[in-house]
Amino acid sequence: MHSAERRTVHRWTFIWTGALVALVGFILLGLAISASEAWAEVSAALGLSLVGWGGVLQVFNAAVLVPAQSAMGGAGAQGSTGMLLSGTLAWLAGWGLIAAGIRRATGPGEGASPAAGAPLYPRLARYRDFYWSTLGAYGGGILLAEVALILLQTVLSSGVPSTELGGSAQNVGGGLSLPPTGAFAISLVVACTVAFVSGFIGASRAQRLSLPEATIGVLYLGLPIPIVLTLMERVPSLQLSLGYRLREVTYVAGLLGRPELAYWLVFTALVLALVLGINTGFIAAGSGRVDLKLGFELFVARRHVAVFRPSLLLGTLAVLMFGIIPPLLIYFIIRSAEAAVERTRIRALGLADPLAAALDLNRLKLREQSPTMMMTALSVGGVGVGVMALIIVLSVMSGFEADLQQKILGTNAHAVVSKYAGELPEYPKVMESIGRVPGVVGQTPFIINQVMIASEGNVDGVIIKGIDPQTVGSVTDLPSYLLGGGKLEILYTPEKILNRGLPEEDDAASPEPGAGDDIIRRSGKATKPAVLPGIIVGRELAASLRVVVGDRVNVVSPLGTELGPSGPIPKSRAFRVAGIFYSGMYEYDSKFVYILLKEAQNFFEVQGASGIELKVADIDDARRIAGQVVKVLGGYPYRARDWGEMNKNLFSALRLEKLVMGIILSIIIVVAAGLIVATVIMLVLEKRKEISVLKALGVSDGGIVKIFLAEGLQIGVAGGLLGLFSGLAWCVFIEKVGIKLDPEVYYIPALPVRIEPVQTALAVVIAVLVTYLASIYPALKASSVEPVEGLKAE
Template identity: 30%
Template sequence: MFRPLELFVGLRYTRAKRRNQFISFISSVSIICITISVMALITVMSVMNGFDYQLRSRILGAISDATVSSVGGESLQNWQFAVKAVDGNPHVKGAAPYVEIQTFMQAQRSTGAIVRGIDPSQEPKVSNINQHMVEGSFDTLNSDGWNIILGKDLALQLGVGLGDRVILVVPQVTSNPLTGATPRIRAFTVSGIFEMGMEEFDSGLGLISIGNAEKLKNIAGPTGIRLSLDNLDNARSIAMELADSLGQTYEVTTWMDSHANFFKAIAMEKKVMFIILSLIILVAVINLISMLMMLVTDKQADIAILRTLGSTPRSIMGMFMVQGVLVGVVGIAFGVGLGSLLSWQLPAIVKMIEHLTGVVFLSPDVYYISEVPSKLDAYDVLWVSLVTFAFSLLATLYPAWRASRTQPAQALRYE
């Protein structure tokens, strides 16, 4: 069976003899350090991916990917034409009209909030609030009654539950000779409560039917159209296409205009964490250099004999590079396996630790997300593996070069 000399000797050196047990121990330590470093980097990247995914899905689940509104900010003129125009774009997956109102709510307590008038049959195309109902039903907005669905924290602030009444005060005033200027006031019945897991929406958003919203705001037609796109990263280019097709009387904005900095900060933090933890891998690889240098010193006589038998300096380099790369590959393999397993089970492990210690790592009163998320990405695993392999390969070059420079006469002088 064909087996290159460099591979044969390199693999032979990995098997410890009694007189070089210490070198074998250092080799094992190098494998363990690389394994721990790779496992930590994969786990951290998975957690960062989990946070990015959770925040993106929760935020975009409530605000929509893009919005079409009138330039003047009033009701959308000829909105049926706008809906047909955006539906004709292949990048638009769904469109739904809406009316947005700034209101002041009164019940047992009072607070300000945004009320969004929606079409319950069209809204699931552009948001997933209907999937986050904790009480009541999303379909209650289809009825002719004056019903309202509140965020969970908003309902707690008002001190209301299902069936209770909430007074909505709209700061748009009407005036007549008898009463003068008065705001618009209307009582609504709480027919549902949702929980998005985002304080911004759970404590500041209410939903009513679009017909009731138009009556409450005294307008004919929606104030805008919310869109769902097939590619969030190309939202700006899609918005430019829609703006060109709709004309100058319509304005198209995207999620990037309101939350782009937030997601850019997460992406930047992920890159910084990758760089920092890559330095930890570099520190672990230093053990590999130390192990190979000691091995080269221990094998001086063997190297000299191989040189006298005709081995070239390049062949000697290959023998020691095989062992260094083998240590790196074994460490990468264990690190990827353990890191992937830890990333997969991390949410359950954190919950178990919280249950045993009674310590809540992410309090829902402080953080957007109350659970530690994890999302394993094969692209990140590949990058971590390649970077670690590159470090391991570079770590073998100097010791292998030193081995290739061994002079047989000097090495065998005292043997």
């Protein structure tokens, strides 16, 4: 048997006929599908066939969906069923013919070799094509990781009743009710660990990478869950059956605005964890037993690429901090000065002792850098630039987000309690109950409505809010936004508004000191002005209405009507501007006005309040506390919405923007990783001989992989750290020195920066991980260098 030489034989007639038959079958199938107009169903399957699921799903479609449709279609569709069947048969027969055309046949052997009968080389005898246990470890691992993520996320954050479905809110026992993002972080870490460990176990047991098993495992066991989650958005029946169960998962995914992006990002993270696990397992088991020590490999790797040299590190840092040209100029100046001095010295030496000069000349030559050194420096710089850009841009975007969040939360409550329909006449009692919920630090009742506001100069549509001046300060920053030292309490004493208003006219009228103001005021002075209830308006609104404190405005409600002499007319009330606020958000400063709760009750004929605004201790916990509040109030008809929910679109847009920005900037790191691949491959080529020698001295394949991984990792770590330093330095620079922005456009005087430790650390970790992944391929290449290859005599 050993001598039998087997080879692949192609019978081209079979293959061509098979291809033709399969093509005919394909056309028939296509016609059948067109005839029964089932393309909508089939296109999904065709799309999935790109990832390897096509075959199964197409059969499913052909067998179930299309006949069902044609049955509904009646007699006209009968023909297409026959066509479908014959098409399927032709398709299968075609492939059968192709398979029959490719055969393994006994070739015309050259006769038995002299080695016939000698024992087969033992490793060949042990060789196996496929490891089912490895497939189980990889595929099962990724599946387990996904299931663990979903279950953990649900268990950890359950107990948060869906505030949208207040009535069906369930008190899930044993739920830990963590904030959803915190629960997600824990679940993700656990799931990544599961994926990593299963990859590690699979690879270390088989002592090989087993790429086919990994591919099959990920494709067939890992893909279904993300695909189902993605499809859930589009398929209503799936949403009905799974949506409730996966509520917490979809909520977290929805925070990004694009849930499917979130699913696939998480899936990618899990696959990466699996790949890292596989690689780590393979390397750790490379020396026969699981061994994670790196001492020797680092010792060798550090000699091969001396990354941690002060000159390289300082040079790269200088380039990152000051750009390429200035450090390069300085470098060249120093180098040429040094070289001039050195040459003079050697010539002087040569006059005295030619041999000593020769030695020094030789030393000078030796100092020249190899191309690999240059590549190493470039790779370090590339990773550094990527990390630095990531840190700076993400910090600035975080700064914008934090600024926006602060302004939104300064004017708005963290959560709002209201009823599904109607008002809240019993609000004092409700407030008492809410006060007992831990985590709630402030609450205030309010009435909100949309009105027209008219001054003598202009008209505008605004949102009017009835507030309780005594408690509103415990929820929003409105009292501190008042300009000119105004106080909300003045709303209680409208008769004082005029007296207060006059001395401050210069202050308040600053935006547009028009002539009209004088006329109004003069006319106001001439006749004794009436005592009117006070109203607080935003700075932008005051400017567009051309009013100052003490001026009179008319508020017109389109909802309620009063009977006038000529029939129903919109309800109207006169107010006097009691104060002007400036929050820094154009939207609020131009759209919000505040009056006393009591005035609003009278004006809009509301019993009690529209709702209660809450402030919570930890804004990231607002969703959970809002849920608690509803629970305390007894569920329906009460409901609570947190700030994230109320401003969901804005914040998810911001997050998505940040994420996409992060992904785009990560491309820099990926490019730098390409540089690392090139560098390490060059190193491998340069060190072929050394690799052979090391193997001859007894370094295992795993050890070689470790050495070259360590070389790539050194570059990554050095680049990541340099990027971290320079990125943070730039952030501090932007924060302290500032980059001016046009306040008319951005409403912020300078570029905001907020360094988020987690995000910054993540940028470095991603860079190191990417370089690690990038060095896997060259490191494996290095380990496959045969020992005898480099040991041929020169």
